[in-house]
Amino acid sequence: MTVIGTARTQSNDNVQEGRLASLRNILPVLRMVWESGPRTVVAHLVLRTLAALIPLAVLVVARWIVDGVVANASAGLGMTSRLWGFVALEFGLAVLGAVLSRGIDYVGVVLRENYVRQVSLRLMAQASRLDLATYEDPAFHDRLERARAQATDRLVMVAAISRFLQLGLTTVSLCVGIVVFSPWILLNIVVCLVPAALGEAYFGARVYALNFRHTPKRRELDYLRQLGASRESAKELKIFGLSSFLMSRYESVSGELRDEVVKLSRRALAGLSLLSVVSSLGYYGAYAFVVYQAARGSLSVGELTFLAGAIAGANRTLQEFSVTGAGIADQALYIRDMLAFFALQPSIRSSTNAVPVPKPIRKGLEFRDVTFTYPGRPEPVLRGVSFHMAPGERIALIGENGQGKTTIVKLMMRLYEPSSGQILLDGVDLRDYRLEDLWHEVGVIFQDFARYEMTAHHNIAVGRIEQHEDPARILEAARKSQADAVIDRLPGRYAQMLGRRFDGGLDLSGGEWQRIALARAYLRDAQILVLDEPTAALDARAELDVFNRFGELSSGKMALLISHRFSTVKMADRILVLENGKVVEEGPHEQLVAVGGRYATMYELQASRYR
Numbered sequence: 001m002t003v004i005g006t007a008r009t010q011s012n013d014n015v016q017e018g019r020l021a022s023l024r025n026i027l028p029v030l031r032m033v034w035e036s037g038p039r040t041v042v043a044h045l046v047l048r049t050l051a052a053l054i055p056l057a058v059l060v061v062a063r064w065i066v067d068g069v070v071a072n073a074s075a076g077l078g079m080t081s082r083l084w085g086f087v088a089l090e091f092g093l094a095v096l097g098a099v100l101s102r103g104i105d106y107v108g109v110v111l112r113e114n115y116v117r118q119v120s121l122r123l124m125a126q127a128s129r130l131d132l133a134t135y136e137d138p139a140f141h142d143r144l145e146r147a148r149a150q151a152t153d154r155l156v157m158v159a160a161i162s163r164f165l166q167l168g169l170t171t172v173s174l175c176v177g178i179v180v181f182s183p184w185i186l187l188n189i190v191v192c193l194v195p196a197a198l199g200e201a202y203f204g205a206r207v208y209a210l211n212f213r214h215t216p217k218r219r220e221l222d223y224l225r226q227l228g229a230s231r232e233s234a235k236e237l238k239i240f241g242l243s244s245f246l247m248s249r250y251e252s253v254s255g256e257l258r259d260e261v262v263k264l265s266r267r268a269l270a271g272l273s274l275l276s277v278v279s280s281l282g283y284y285g286a287y288a289f290v291v292y293q294a295a296r297g298s299l300s301v302g303e304l305t306f307l308a309g310a311i312a313g314a315n316r317t318l319q320e321f322s323v324t325g326a327g328i329a330d331q332a333l334y335i336r337d338m339l340a341f342f343a344l345q346p347s348i349r350s351s352t353n354a355v356p357v358p359k360p361i362r363k364g365l366e367f368r369d370v371t372f373t374y375p376g377r378p379e380p381v382l383r384g385v386s387f388h389m390a391p392g393e394r395i396a397l398i399g400e401n402g403q404g405k406t407t408i409v410k411l412m413m414r415l416y417e418p419s420s421g422q423i424l425l426d427g428v429d430l431r432d433y434r435l436e437d438l439w440h441e442v443g444v445i446f447q448d449f450a451r452y453e454m455t456a457h458h459n460i461a462v463g464r465i466e467q468h469e470d471p472a473r474i475l476e477a478a479r480k481s482q483a484d485a486v487i488d489r490l491p492g493r494y495a496q497m498l499g500r501r502f503d504g505g506l507d508l509s510g511g512e513w514q515r516i517a518l519a520r521a522y523l524r525d526a527q528i529l530v531l532d533e534p535t536a537a538l539d540a541r542a543e544l545d546v547f548n549r550f551g552e553l554s555s556g557k558m559a560l561l562i563s564h565r566f567s568t569v570k571m572a573d574r575i576l577v578l579e580n581g582k583v584v585e586e587g588p589h590e591q592l593v594a595v596g597g598r599y600a601t602m603y604e605l606q607a608s609r610y611r
């Protein structure tokens with residue numbers, strides 16, 4: 001099974017400790033940003049660099065203007081062309097600043113779109129690789145949820161990094177301007193900002209820890225919200241009067257979360273307000289010192305203008321710099337979840353020297369003393385199951401609910417591995433075959449088959465998606481499963497959107513959906529056909545037809561059928577009866593009836609209802 005990591009066991013306390021370590025995660029993200037569009041990244045960096053230097057340039061020109069005005073006034077020169085030049089330069093800088101900021105916004109949008117697209121595609125690709133068992137672990141869904149949030153909501157990180165770089169450059173340029181006059185002024189500002197920066201970092205980590213802990217509850221809230229407004233559940237919600245039950249659950253869970261968030265925000269408000277007094281002291285101390293120097297005549301008015309602006313600017317950008325830095329560190333924590341998700345490895349995959357599935361299969365498929373226990377279940381579902389399926393054979397698997405019939409199919413498809421025992425295809429362990437090849441050669445329709453909210457054409461084409469542009473084969477498959485009659489009645493025929501999610505979509509009845517799903521199995525044209533209760537929703541005529549087709553299987557092919565309908569089951573070449581995780585009876589219908597065992601009792605029970 002896939003290693004889920006430490007999502008469930010991670011305590012809040014080690015979040016702070018992992019904060020520094022998580023800064024390492026920024027690099028892979030920067031790599032992803034770069035890969036999503038190198039040219040956009042370069043354009044963004046150039047624009048940010050230019051924008052970063054504008055504040056210093058504005059202050060330098062302002063100083064020239066003020067000193068020029070004072071000198072011209074005392075010399076009685078009035079406005080000179082040199083002074084006009086400075087004013088024009090200041091205007092030019094203001095226009096350039098505004099244009100650069102628009103440009104940064106524009107390139108930022110392109111960057112964001114590229115990045116979201118890239119990460120979402122990677123998420124989809126990774127999700128499709130993982131083991132089925134992974135999806136049954138709630139800790140995995142918590143992690144997936146965090147990774148998804150990272151791919152979409154948490155883009156702030158990318159924007160924050162580029163803003164951080166710009167702020168860094170502006171801050172350095174302003175600080176250099178200040179240091180030229182007095183390093184002590186700068187030191188004073190920086191030292192007073194440290195407590196506020198640490199405070200930001202502390203509360204950022206607390207917020208992350210809280211979000212981390214809240215993820216399962218937030219998923220529950222999402223589920224409740226969805227359930228309360230979904231078409232699938234609407235009928236039952238109305239009839240059972242469940243809305244108020246769902247709402248009260250939502251109210252209590254969301255109230256709990258809200259209280260914790262508000263409590264933490266209140267603490268942050270008090271703590272950070274106090275610390276901001278300290279940083280203001282640094283700023284006003286430096287400002288007072290500069291005013292004092294100018295009053296004593298040690299600084300010119302122009303220098304006072306420059307320094308007052310530079311101190312205010314450095315104070316603001318330093319604060320923003322530390323807040324953005326703390327924000328990036330927070331985001332790096334969230335990104336850890338995304339990277340951890342990308343790092344998950346499926347344990348069911350093709351081995352390095354995997355072989356192709358033989359065509360045709362000659363000896364058949366064999367379960368040899370297979371035992372299987374689901375993760376998290378104390379008892380095995382299958383306990384030493386053994387049977388053989390020969391090419392050309394049609395086997396029916398029967399048993400009461402929960403006896404492990406579908407589990408056998410999942411093991412046949414290597415969606416799970418047996419806990420012990422072996423499954424052999426032509427005498428070779430399934431694990432030695434190429435996984436994709438195996439899935440290709442087994443056509444399966446599960447009991448809970450998917451209803452794709454796509455066109456009728458694509459609903460069938462998913463059975464062999466590489467042939468989705470071959471309408472003739474799709475038509476043929478629809479004809480075999482009698483889905484053609486259903487589709488011919490639809491206004492849009494094969495182009496008809498199915499389901500109600502999208503505009504113009506039409507829903508089908510249970511049996512109609514089942515015929516469409518069956519068409520997928522026929523389209524697959526695999527060597528092993530597995531139908532898990534394929535006829536449950538079919539009417540009697542359609543069911544008979546499915547089984548007549550079953551009889552048309554060419555040699556080398558085999559079929560496994562799971563059904564609770566004995567009218568269907570009795571047509572199989574051989575019937576396996578599953579009970580308490582074991583095959584307890586095996587043989588053709590007549591033989592099993594004659595034996596008078598478990599099968600005969602079940603058959604009699606159902607037959608008596610029709611007499």
Ligand SMILES: Nc1ncnc2c1ncn2[C@@H]1O[C@H](COP(=O)(O)OP(=O)(O)OP(=O)(O)O)[C@@H](O)[C@H]1O
Binds near residue numbers: 402
């Ligand atoms: N993913 C799972 N995790 C844990 N237990 C599971 C899982 N899937 C099935 N089970 C359990 O394994 C047992 C066998 O399930 P399976 O679906 O194979 O039964 P089945 O014979 O196909 O039943 P039915 O006739 O109701 O379709 C059941 O007790 C079921 O609760």
